[in-house]
Amino acid sequence: DIKFAFNQWTLGEDFCKDVLEITEEQLSDVTFDMLRHLGFSREQITEANDYVCGTMTVEGAPYLKEEHLAVFDCANKCGRTGTRFISARGHIRMMAAA
Structure with a gap:
């Protein structure tokens, strides 16, 4: 899931707080969605996830x-x-x- 690439452990806690202006409370909330916080829609996140991580299926593969x-x-x-x-x-x- 692409969300695993966008979290405080990957980006760094200081970067999240200082640059992205995310609070300590938000960072410690397990339901916090950083990509949604940054303004991406659910559809955009799903499309990016499919592109970067794949669809986890061969259905629709172009040459199959x-x-x-x-x-x-x-x-x-x-x-x-x-x-x-x-x-x-x-x-x-x-x-x-x-």
């Missing part, structure tokens, strides 16, 4: 044919945008066959 997607299927949807999955039993059978 639709008929080849099944080989990557597993027992849960992959990533925030993934839609494909197989049953848990099917996943176990595939792993046993490997």
